[in-house]
Amino acid sequence: MAEPMPDAAIRPRKEFGKTIAADITHRLREEIIACGLAPGEPLRFDVLRERFGASFTTLREALTALAAEGLVDAQEQRGFRVAPVSRQDLVEVTDARVLIEVELIRRAIERGDDDWEIAVISTLHRLKRIEQRDPEHPLRDPEWKIAHRQFHQSLVSACGSATLLAIRADLFDRAERYRHLSANFRPRPRDKAGEHQAIMQAAISRNADLAVQLIETHIRSTADNVATYAAHLLDTE
């Protein structure tokens, strides 16, 4: 007889990662990036315990990991809180992203093979499909977010440095939180589809200088948008 479906009572609690701690780290990260937990908000164990159904120490491990990524602020003996946002931090994250992403794009264009080209083309294709389906509020759509993340990830994936890719990933997450922050106040998304298309073409045709210029513009204009439309959230804290 076939193994029955897992009973609700023994449904696995770990949907991502093998350990509960890794799972909670992942869920907390997504929630902070999406601003479901507001910047600066205290992260009290009682509340988290109820929300995530894990114990003190497991939560503590997750919060410690997120603190290292810059999404959580650990105040020794006084608990944790969601990392605050500020204009200064936005500028720093943007600057760091440009510095690193530009270098990684160059390396990827230099080193990328057929598989890399295929990855770039196919992740962009998926992204465009999702945008066609529902062109309204991309950041509200989890699928769009994943596809967008994967497209940018694929662009640099052939750079050859896992070390720099890890740093880039952390910075990308921190920047994405700022995008969410301003999403509710932004009048209309600009033509991101066109920008992504142009970046893809520059990369595939191995035009490094153009790709670098497009990426830098892409990153900086997004950050400018955030600074404009989330201004009231950046100056008060």
Added chain:
Amino acid sequence: MAEPMPDAAIRPRKEFGKTIAADITHRLREEIIACGLAPGEPLRFDVLRERFGASFTTLREALTALAAEGLVDAQEQRGFRVAPVSRQDLVEVTDARVLIEVELIRRAIERGDDDWEIAVISTLHRLKRIEQRDPEHPLRDPEWKIAHRQFHQSLVSACGSATLLAIRADLFDRAERYRHLSANFRPRPRDKAGEHQAIMQAAISRNADLAVQLIETHIRSTADNVATYAAHLLDTE
């Protein structure tokens, strides 16, 4: 009457940081960097528990933090181990350091004020004093290590980006571990004192191009040294 010295029985267990977890993170980090714990060595809780006198969960939190810094390798459900070393990783860390440190030196030279100049000059002075006192095995001397770290830190401290400084600090630690790895097999330290002096002068005289070139050479030649004299440790794993 003056407060008596803390009794041995109630001697504080936290010498660094306010929490035990932060203290253990710090001690473990130093021990891994100094190769007191060998690369790839499993980090079993029984052993750590005895060595650091903390409980499972506290150790777990410390290991999680160090995993985010790249000094510990977390294998889900199969424990932790000291991050392995490899030629590839050495190259990546060196490359990343050059990319970031070069940029930060430029920014610091651009933005540094009088306090910055004073910090650079005085940290170099302390470093030279320590080298005069005991010119034998600098990496064996904890004071030299701290002074060396602080000199390089001071050079970039005025860059204006806490975000990039944090990334730089992690990479510096990872590189320092490789230096320790080869220290036992290196015949003689080359003229680091002269290099540090030249870097300081280029920085203070605001000669960014020269400072950048010197720093890059400094970082790369150190890494080359490691690759040469720790070759037998890098190829086997």
Added chain:
DNA sequence: CAAAGCCATGTTTTCGAAAATCATACCGTT
């Protein structure tokens, strides 16, 4: 009345036992 000290309360932090998981050796079968 101001300032300092002290207790009460809520929160974080730490601990070791207990549950879950993995690695290994053993056994039976082919």
Added chain:
DNA sequence: AACGGTATGATTTTCGAAAACATGGCTTTG
């Protein structure tokens, strides 16, 4: 002998109680 599956011991992971700590209000004192 080789293979697959299972029991066993070792190790990690998780939990909630208990200790440590910070904060704010209250009392006492100068």
